[in-house]
Amino acid sequence: MHITRNRPDTQRGPSAHFNGTVWLDEIAAPEPPSRLRMFSVHFAPGGHTSWHTHPHGQVLHVTEGEGLVQRRGGPVETIRAGDTVWIEPDEWHWHGAxxxxxxxxxxxxxxxxxxxxxxxxxxxxxAEYPAS
Structure with missing residues (x-):
């Protein structure tokens, strides 16, 4: 067992990959052989990712607020606190507030x-992000 008491500083989401104000906190990055990574991602209103994929998929669990998620070719879906989203491996998608x-x-x-x-x-x- 390992308890992490001090995490790296909060990082601003790079503008090359995020639109608007987005902050990232690394929650878990255990030593090998584990390949698990977990982040808490904080989106200001209108903040969102660009289109991207994950080689082994991704789980999103909304802890606060209301956001949007879309897979390529699908509708823009509203997600709220308590919702969990499974994104398939190599599925093009974006998400944000x-x-x-x-x-x-x-x-x-x-x-x-x-x-x-x-x-x-x-x-x-x-382009699919709704106008405010």
Missing amino acids: SPRTFMTHLAVVEAAADGSTIHWHTDARV
Whole structure:
């Protein structure tokens, strides 16, 4: 067992991959052989990711607020505190806060053998994000 008492400082989501104000807290990154990674991601109103995929999929669990998520070719879905989303491996998607509310979610992924957890596919502008 290992208890993490001090985590890395909160990081701003890079503008190359996030639109608006987004903050990331690394919650868990255990030593190998585990490849689990967990983050708490805080989106200001209108903040969202660009289109991306995860090699082994992703679980999102909304802890506060209201957000949006969309898979390529699907409708924009509203997600709220208590909702859990499973995103399939290599499924193109984006997610973030709704235009008028904050949203925080836990994001859980398994790293690939090379250590990668995410593949970004476009810049931070998502044409499908609704206007406020």
